[in-house]
Amino acid sequence: MHSSLLKMHGINKAFGGVSALRGAELEIGQGEVHALIGQNGAGKSTLIKILTGVYRRDSGTVDFNGKASTISNPREAQSSGISTIYQELTLVPLRSVTENIVLGYEPRRIGGLIDWKEAHRRSQEILARFNIDIDVKAPLGTYSTAIQQLVAIARAVSLNAKLVIMDEPTSSLDDNEVAVLFSVVKSLKESGVSVLYVSHFLDELFKICDRVTIMRDGQTVKNVAIEDTSKLDLIANMLGRNADDIESAGMTEFAKGEAKTGDVILKTKNVATKRLLRKFDLKIHRGEIVGLGGLLGSGRTEAARAIFGVDELTQGEIHLAKGVPQPVTPKQAIAAGIGFLSEDRKSEGIIPDMSVRENLTLALLPNLSRFGHIDHAREKELVASFISALGIKTAHMDQPIRELSGGNQQKVLLARWLVTNPSLLILDEPTRGVDVGAKLEIQSIIRRYVDKGLAVLLISSEFEELVEGADRIVVLQDGISVSELKNPGITEDTLVRAIAHHHTPEQQAVPRQENAHV
């Protein structure tokens, strides 16, 4: 390891009494590409925000570039050489590339006017270092996300950054763009700039990172050179499990053959979309819960969006019951008997200003109306029955949904789909962000409906929920469904192993038993 550029030691941080970081450590060498990984809520972003001065640490020391750091806001972080490239780009798409690069640091002429000639020249030069040759006078927004990201990096470097922090830089890039990004990271490294690389895509790390720090529950659990570790080891550490246990759990419990629970309700073949999904195969029968396992970014939500007609398929087929065409809009999917409880309750679920009643019946509306006129009596009757059946706590059915607790909002959204009497319900993180009581209630409601014949596609980052809830689990990696586990017999360890196990598309054709090696 080179001499260290950054050393964060014993960092503690609590938010309102809940500790987010407990003695976290992070050490990055000069010219090193350092990965920071961990599950959601492990404390990665809190640690980064302390480093960049967004949050103030409760205790601990930060040494940057050989001296104790006094950074107390993002601006100071930038001027002392720490640049952050956020997941959501913070550039100005309508202004020119040059303006974005020099924003706030424009070269001046006498009299304080901006020297545009010099600014354009400088921008071109900066971009040339990354082999990017574009018209710097064109608005940034006319270029692809990848180029925009590279411009953000170029800006960071032009500010004489010593450390560039990249938060999920590849999540919105396609394969070619990722390759360009990697070459930029490499050239940064060659010029002595360190990179802190946060990513959920573990395979990437092995391509470009030197070292990796793993965080779990607000603590740093491991700091290791990338060549001394494996993907399985990384995952085991992220999840807090023993790699050997996962290994020995083996794949012996895989059930073979298909114990049919009912008619096939949905079958997908070779499905791919522009967003992440590359080859997704799935079969669901009446009355079963099929889980989708995989790390963040493995394409679980994208699979759901493809089935529900939100994302356009670029390849493959979706088969529903006989005579029902493949849905290409959510409206058609609903008409075909599919429901989709989306992962982001706030931005894709509730309509905050509308009432519980209006939110609950939104998907059912076409069936509630005759010639465009809503049958209010029947609407009220249905809503009342669901409020009592699901135990939704609301003052009255006309209360705005935003005034309800998260768990009750979620129950209303669940009811939005159950009231349509679907044959297949896709649940994307159905219990995220709800309290324990509501969580158990939601799970038992789902179980009740499955017993009556509902088929469920369950996406959950909580392995416990998947392992105990699902009859089968289809494991996704990089947008490809790579294997399938069958209950009874799935344990969290076998699931983790299936998720960590490296598959290539070619291997998929090989019978699963022969895959049992790491």
Add this chain to the structure above:
Amino acid sequence: MSDTNVAAETKQTARELMIPKFSFRKHGGLVALLIILAFNIAVTPNFLQMQTLFVNISQVATIAIVAVGMSLVIATGGIDLSVGAVMAVAGALAPIIFQSSLGVEYPVAGLVLSVLIPVLVAALCGLFNGTLVCVLKVQPIIATLILFISGRGIAMVMTNGQLQTFNMPSFSLLGTGKLLGFPFQGWLALGIAAVVAWIVGKTLFGRYLLAIGGNEKSAHLAGAPVRKVKIAAYVICGSLSGIAGLIVVAINSASDAARIGNLMELDAIAAAVVGGAVLSGGRAPIFGAVLGAMIIQLVKYTLLANGVADEVALIAKSMIIVAAVYIQQSRKE
């Protein structure tokens, strides 16, 4: 036991004390209308006369009709700047139709067509706006700016930029006729508001409209036909503007493409906002928009009747908008 009663009672009085402030937020428009009425009764000469009432009703009707359409567009989170220009197009078209050789030969058909065709063309203008916004994803303010500018130009070209006067009593009834003793267009505005309010409150389209304005992504995932509903809002807004354009022409028995509906977009937006519409969408208080239109009309009238210059009247109008937006901001919290 008695202690709790006392406590409850004190709470009750405290709540009662808060009522004026609270209800001003909710019913600010109504309060403002009453204040302006009271002011006029006290100050403006001859205010309490039927003539005054008729003048105001015939003026407010066009603002109200357009504001109702504007409310639908604003409910989707959009805005329509082209309403004034669309009025001009419709208004310029009507006399051309009933004064054409066909219109002269078959007066009844000419009359019917001179109402239908302009409204249809106005609806097409709305379709154009809606398509730009929903299919080509142009921002509403820019998309409708196109017709805002070119629409009036088209109207001027159709009329060679000249004032067209006509003598067509049957058509003029639209602007000068009376029904049950009140100006016809007042009834028309009320009728339109009632129908649109019913659509918003009771139909699938209305529910979808508010859902889409409230959270477009959620609405889409719940199966709402986002594009159709939004385009329909622009089409309705365009059609209503067309009707308003016809009324203006009928009142004057003349069509002046340069003046019909001039600055109507501002009046309509102001009326909708004063009436409780939220520019980010999700709300369509139709009768609120009518109330807003009444306030704006009365303010105009008050200033005019008391000899305040037109330029100053414009400033006053902008103050209303500022006040409405201010109230809207505080309403959000």
